[in-house]
Amino acid sequence: MQRGKGGVYEALDLTVSPARLVIIKEGRRHGETAFDGTDGYARLRHEARILRRLRKAGAAVPEVQREFTQNGNRYIVLEKLEGRPLLPPKRIQPAKPSWHRADKILNQLAAELARVHSAGWVWRDCKPSHVFLHRGRLTLIDFEGACRIGDTNLLPWGSAEYASVICRSTPSRSAGLNEDLYALGVIAFQFTTGSFPGCAAMSRARLYARTGCPESLRSRIEELLGR
Structure with missing residues (x-):
């Protein structure tokens, strides 16, 4: 490619x-x-x-x-990594969304992000096609846009669907972890509902209800999407 x-x-x-x-x-x-x-x-x-x-x-x-x-x-x-990405690059949403799978992905990916953050870095390109799954283990790829947690004098990076409105509307980044954490919330929402999260809380609530998503998982996702 x-x-x-x-x-x-x-x-x-x-x-x-x-x-x-x-x-x-x-x-x-x-x-x-x-x-x-x-x-x-x-x-x-x-x-x-x-x-x-x-x-x-x-x-x-x-x-x-x-x-x-x-x-x-x-x-x-x-x-060369074994396994396959959570979503192939040409697939926008999971074929069979499931809150059970979403919960597992959220827990695993949160743990891997924590290791990146503990080392002092922010990935800034967290999305399903950049997360490989093999025998239950995740591997993260594509770190061209990664930066130190405190860096601010940088251009925006990453895919629009996995960036918050604040990140998309500002010319440079704010210090912190919000880029990665918001993207984590989007991924969890995708695998729960089969859709990207809309801006309206009511529309998200209807999708949660339709999938039978438990309140505990919903609260975690909403907290991440509030970043």
Whole structure:
């Protein structure tokens, strides 16, 4: 898969025995350069640094196996993850929403986010296609936009559906964890109801009632969506 900032490729690493499948991410020099001058090359170098620090802190993120530069572009070689994302990139909502599954995902993903936050970082790109599930364990991917919890002089990042109105309407971020926690609430709501949360509390309440969502889970989701 290729985009202006770079590409993502599956490859066979022949430098080890036995050979292994890996994922190669490319960050292009001057690719999708933002207003602050950050391009694909810089984002990928930033992501590799964060992944190494998060792995050291015990967070469930892919291992960076190698980094190199070629033709002016940056590349990182990542372990190829087993399993599949919570939602494939082309699927917007779960095929069979269930509050039971939503509750399990909420608990597991909250625990993984807590590890990221304890290490001092905010992911800023929390969404189902970036969460891999394999044998009951979650792994988080895509940390190009991650930042330190206290950083404020940064452009908005992430997908609009998983960002609060406040995050979408401000030119720079506020310090804290709200980007990740709000996105966690959206994911839990999706897997409970099969829909994105609307702005009106009454419309959300009708969806909760239709699915038989217990009050305890509803309260947790609503607290997250209030971020």
